[in-house]
Amino acid sequence: MNDLESFSALLTDEGRALLDSLREYDPANELATATRLRREHPAELVSAALGQARLRQRAVAKFGAEDAFRMFFTPNGVEQATRTSVAAHRARRFASLGVRGVADLCCGIGGDAIALARAGVSVLAVDRDPLTCAVARANAEVLGLADLISVRCADVTEVDTSAYDAVFVDPARRGGSPRGVARSASLRGGGRATGGRIFDPEAYSPPLSWAIEAARTAPHAALKIAPGVPHEAIPGDAEAEWISDGGDVKEAVLWFGTAPGSVRATLLPDGAALWTAEPLPDPQPGPVGRYLYEPDGAVIRAHLVAEVAEKVGGRLIDETIAYLTSDELHATPFATAYEITDVLPFNLKKLKALLREREVGVLTVKKRGSAVEPEELRRRVKLHGPHAATVVLTRVAGAPTMLIGGPAPAPAP
Numbered sequence: 246m247n248d249l250e251s252f253s254a255l256l257t258d259e260g261r262a263l264l265d266s267l268r269e270y271d272p273a274n275e276l277a278t279a280t281r282l283r284r285e286h287p288a289e290l291v292s293a294a295l296g297q298a299r300l301r302q303r304a305v306a307k308f309g310a311e312d313a314f315r316m317f318f319t320p321n322g323v324e325q326a327t328r329t330s331v332a333a334h335r336a337r338r339f340a341s342l343g344v345r346g347v348a349d350l351c352c353g354i355g356g357d358a359i360a361l362a363r364a365g366v367s368v369l370a371v372d373r374d375p376l377t378c379a380v381a382r383a384n385a386e387v388l389g390l391a392d393l394i395s396v397r398c399a400d401v402t403e404v405d406t407s408a409y410d411a412v413f414v415d416p417a418r419r420g421g422s423p424r425g426v427a428r429s430a431s432l433r434g435g436g437r438a439t440g441g442r443i444f445d446p447e448a449y450s451p452p453l454s455w456a457i458e459a460a461r462t463a464p465h466a467a468l469k470i471a472p473g474v475p476h477e478a479i480p481g482d483a484e485a486e487w488i489s490d491g492g493d494v495k496e497a498v499l500w501f502g503t504a505p506g507s508v509r510a511t512l513l514p515d516g517a518a519l520w521t522a523e524p525l526p527d528p529q530p531g532p533v534g535r536y537l538y539e540p541d542g543a544v545i546r547a548h549l550v551a552e553v554a555e556k557v558g559g560r561l562i563d564e565t566i567a568y569l570t571s572d573e574l575h576a577t578p579f580a581t582a583y584e585i586t587d588v589l590p591f592n593l594k595k596l597k598a599l600l601r602e603r604e605v606g607v608l609t610v611k612k613r614g615s616a617v618e619p620e621e622l623r624r625r626v627k628l629h630g631p632h633a634a635t636v637v638l639t640r641v642a643g644a645p646t647m648l649i650g651g652p653a654p655a656p657a658p
Contacts, residue, residue, distance in 0.1 A: 249379060252379055252383075253379070254289070254290050255290075255293055255294060259290070263282070263294045267295065268301075272299055278295070279291055282294075300318040300319070300322075301313050303318075304326075306328075307323070307328045307329060307356070308329050308356070312329070312359075315387050316354075316388070317354070317383050317387075318354055318380065319354060321377075322353050322354030325415075326353055326356035327356045327360075327415070327495075328490060329356070331488055332360035333360045333363070333364070334488065334511065334516065335357065335360065335413075335467060336357070336360040337364060338467075339366060339411055339413075339465065339467070340365060342465050343410075344366055344410055344411040345367065345410060346410055347367075347369070347409055347412065347413050348411070349368050349369065349370045349413045349415075350404065350406075350459065351415045351451070352370035352377075352381055352396070352415070353377060354377060354380045354381050355370055355380070355381035355382075355385060355396070358381065358385065358390075362394050367393050367395075368393060369395050369397060369409060370396045371397050371398075372398065373398065378397070378398040381394075381396045401414075401451060402455065406462065409463065411502075412460055412463040412465075412467075413469075414466070414468045415469040416451050416453070416456055417450040449470075453470065456468045457499070460483075460501045461482075463501070465500075465503070466501040466502060467498050467500050468501075469497075469498055470499060472496055472543075479499060481506055482506075483500060483506075484499070484500040484505060485500075485507075485508050486498045486508075486509040486510075487508075487543040487547045488543060489542050489543035491514070492541060493542065494542035494543050494546055504522065506522060507520060508548065510541065510543040510546070510547040510549050512543060515578060517578040517579065519544060519547070521549065521552060524549065524552070528551050529561065530560060532641075533570045533588045533646075533648060535572050535584060536557075536584060536653055537569070537583045537585050537637060538553065538568070538570065538577070538582050539581045539583070544579050545567045550569065553577060553579045554569050556575065557571050557573075557577055559571040562639065567613065570585075574653055576656045581652075582652070582653035583635055583637070583648075584654070585650040586649055587599070587649040589647050589648075589649070590644065591615075591646060591647050596626060596636065597625070597626045599649065600628065600630075600634065601629070605634045606631060607628070607632070607633040608633070608636060609633070613638075613639050615638035617638050622636075634650070634651055637649075637650075
């Protein structure tokens with residue numbers, strides 16, 4: 246039985262019931278579980294169901310339990326699918342532009358198509374792999390979105406998108422995991438997706454240059470790319486948006502038909518956005534003040550640190566380090582503020598003595614521009630006591646420095 250046949254078996258009443266029974270199963274007991282289930286079900290169906298159960302458990306982090314335990318996945322699909330919060334943000338942007346229909350090229354298991362459909366947008370979801378298309382189609386059906394999502398198995402480079410007023414392209418950015426071209430998706434859920442991350446945009450599948458040309462054929466378009474994309478690779482007629490979720494940078498998106506040449510940092514789940522068409526020059530470095538500001542990763546990737554510095558009246562602590570400092574505390578969603586009590590040259594022995602003197606038992610270690618590993622530092626200082634502290638390992642005016650303090654209090658209204 247091939248992977249597509251195994252997946253089809255999961256869609257039968259027997260397959261769905263078997264999957265439902267595995268929602269709470271423990272992978273550590275898989276052998277015993279498999280042995281028990283094979284007494285009542287075909288061995289290949291049991292194997293496919295166990296693999297799918299593992300994938301569903303992995304998918305909870307991206308899709309939430311309510312959706313993940315109803316949906317179907319492939320290993321590559323879980324790995325490359327957009328987190329629901331990010332996909333929903335993008336779908337809202339499309340809807341706000343008046344988009345009614347999107348051609349989702351390289352749709353994978355359908356994560357973005359689902360978010361678009363839930364925003365009331367009709368979707369043509371395209372992927373070349375038959376198994377991936379079957380999974381995307383099943384997900385649309387099980388979530389009650391089949392009326393808005395049409396899945397087509399085809400080479401994305403050969404699809405006519407002229408009937409749609411927007412295009413979305415999510416090319417593969419991992420070696421061995423092409424999207425829109427032939428691949429074997431597999432139903433086994435025990436391993437990670439094969440291949441490492443791809444950093445050259447022209448090595449995406451399909452290449453970024455093709456995706457850009459496809460985007461230019463529609464009134465509106467969005468291209469999902471790796472957040473580390475060089476700014477010089479961004480075309481002048483695109484808006485570049487970096488998105489973080491809960492403080493972690495998730496992706497970058499090139500938007501066409503919005504604000505050409507602009508850059509944006511969007512912070513989820515709150516949706517705060519920092520946007521500019523003309524980035525400010527880098528702020529000048531200066532001495533460490535009472536407060537240290539750590540800009541969100543999306544702000545740093547978007548090269549908008551200077552805009553945050555302007556908002557907090559801040560300066561850089563070092564011309565090569567994306568930490569800001571100020572003598573005043575300002576509220577901003579775009580950076581985390583710390584109150585600094587000590588600015589000392591890096592010295593492990595002095596740090597250990599200071600933490601012991603202050604009875605610090607909980608230490609948060611942050612670093613930027615330092616080779617010291619946080620876990621190794623915690624192990625060597627031997628924490629003990631009822632108090633907490635934050636140490637920032639960095640450089641100030643080129644010198645290795647440790648900044649000691651803690652989270653800043655909320656600014657007075």
